[in-house]
Amino acid sequence: MPEMNANLATTISALTGAKKYKTLRDILVTIDPADIALLFNDLPMEMLPLLFRLLPKEQAADTFVEMDSDPQELLIRSFSDTELKAVIDELYVDDAVDIVEEMPANVVKRILQQADPETRKLINELLKYPDDSAGSIMTTEFVDLRPEMTAAEAILRIQRTGIDKETINTCYVTDESRRMIGIVSIRALILARAESPVTEFMQTNLISVNTLEDQETVAEKIRKYGLIAMPVVDGEERLVGIVTVDDAMDILQEEAAEDIAKMAAVTPTEEPYFKTSVFALWKSRVPWLLFLMLSATFTGMIIRSFESALSSLPVLIAYIPMLMDTGGNAGSQASVTIIRGMALGEIEFGDTIRVIWKEIRVAVVCGITLAVCNFGKLMLLDRVAPLEAAVVCTTLIAAVFFAKLVGCSLPLFARKIGFDPAVMASPLLTTIVDAISLLTYFKIATVVLKMG
């Protein structure tokens, strides 16, 4: 709610100016860390160190995690070593890694110096995993139980170590070589008799992912199985971390935003709209516009090669935009449907034939529907000659047919040869479909109307 924030920001600014620190603190402690982070975006940067110091330790750390990287960097630079150490001590390792990844080298060095040796080791280990892999987003702070423990002993262990764990809602039973042999939900633990061994009520249908699995796949699996946390195992099947559901939601949201941006021929940016500079927006948009503009050279060449024919029958020119738009729309309907189906794991390369057969049938019924309606319109409203109307409508069917065919197969082949279907589909699709539609139009016109 940007408006609510704007008003609150004014109040906070005024109170800061008037040095009403007690009142400020009373207000801030009632606000959720996610909202404080948003609020900080609306305040002058130089106020942040002071306001941040007013927050209680835990709220301060939670707020810090939610902030954008620019104000984070500013705060770290304003921190004394002791203050920096206090914040790092409160962070979960996966959050610390996310922050470190966004900071310049000298800030990273300071963070690692202030972290205690064990945390430093963990951060360095997590930094080694490839970007966007399960390993790079997991936390190593989970509750592990041993099979010989009873329910009461497991609860004791949580009471002793749980305060530092990212979640205690799911605990993991591992054997002496750290292989996961069971999962215990906190519900099962609380409902169990105190003396039952955890092996009696642990769940043994285990779902896990490898450290190298892509983060989108991990998030999608957490959603599919309705998990609170997904265990992450290394190449030797040892349990090394967990990815929690709150991170999975952020990932799904980001990936959806990225797919939407790519389909609209925009290079995805991570910053919010108003935080993105005009130059950054230009950079994310202009390459695609340039590429698409230059690829329209083909359509231009086709039109020019039929120039003399067209000038003898100018009525046909009027329908070029309609044919190209309809082809483009029919194609993007198919490609977006298939791209989405691939993202959800419903469609893969092996299904190509089934997809094409389905799209062909859809294309035929769509094409005929459009052609019939358009023929009526051409005869009754535009009052063109029947033969000319027939040329336009036959082209319409052909354009929809080719558009759906190219639209549904392009994403499948793009994935097969290792390209991102969302990036490749839309620009290439327009170019190919436009060219095919125009060529078909002029060829049919030349034959039927003896234009040549």
Added chain:
Amino acid sequence: MPEMNANLATTISALTGAKKYKTLRDILVTIDPADIALLFNDLPMEMLPLLFRLLPKEQAADTFVEMDSDPQELLIRSFSDTELKAVIDELYVDDAVDIVEEMPANVVKRILQQADPETRKLINELLKYPDDSAGSIMTTEFVDLRPEMTAAEAILRIQRTGIDKETINTCYVTDESRRMIGIVSIRALILARAESPVTEFMQTNLISVNTLEDQETVAEKIRKYGLIAMPVVDGEERLVGIVTVDDAMDILQEEAAEDIAKMAAVTPTEEPYFKTSVFALWKSRVPWLLFLMLSATFTGMIIRSFESALSSLPVLIAYIPMLMDTGGNAGSQASVTIIRGMALGEIEFGDTIRVIWKEIRVAVVCGITLAVCNFGKLMLLDRVAPLEAAVVCTTLIAAVFFAKLVGCSLPLFARKIGFDPAVMASPLLTTIVDAISLLTYFKIATVVLKMG
């Protein structure tokens, strides 16, 4: 993984044919309910009742919830009253409501007859909330605590009632008029001393939503605040239910899929691609194609009104597709960025001026970049006259400018007058931008080249 399922489906079919029920059961109990539901999609419908009866009670209910509505209906029809009652007893109320909403009237009647009176009352109450509201997706099965309880008493209460609750990871402290006064995480409860009152460690920064709040807003808030469950309150601020994070993830995924479909001019369908009939695909796509095709009448009219002028300078025709495509792409870049920003709550109607000012600057730099590149290409490759190249490039700048302007403001105004920005933006955008680009092109050409 459709392929894994296909292989497993073959095995299951063979074992069913050979009546190896013991083996089948041993296989099925190792599979997660979400995967069994997917597997059932690949098996002949008539095998489902038999396989379903092989599942242990709890796994059966979990599988039932994950299934599509067609096989669900088939199963219900094959159930005896006792079997139906057993499944309903295992379901959480919110899942039961989801199922009831998809069933025909006679099946609904049977379900309600078999549900115990209290469940029946809850289902009926939840059915009264508007579609896609927080009330319609919440569950009423949460753990409520009283402020006078100690940690030990709270844990006792969870042990007594927790088995029937959807989640015990977050518990809610309510006063005697059922107003929520605090939230207690299971972690806080386990880490607290047994004799501490819950008021001592409950969290009092309360975040909740109203029963009538849109489900997308609820899911987005769960994501933003990183919650396991969101409390839902009625008009009198009484706690009536919770929405859990697993449902929130499904909602975010569905809403993203819907937005993507709408942007590609497809009416969203809920069924997976291969389950959707050709007729259903036709129905979801053809209205938009028809609408867009007929709206291209305007561009046709514009071209026809400049017909004589165009035939005297046919070289200009060749650049119509390029100008229209570039305008369309530039416009959809802006509209998709704004629509996404609105969905994430970053942009609202009050920001219209800021958005327009930003897009104008982006449009100017993008337009000039494209014009410069294109001028070079027109002179060096296409070898058109400098004056003609100037007409094309000036139009290019104007087209990008108007496209970004219309593209960024249309979604904002659509939302303001109560339309869905994603639905309205793309079809209208193409029509408006195409018409403006063409008019600008011909007007400039008429003036500069004295075509008229």
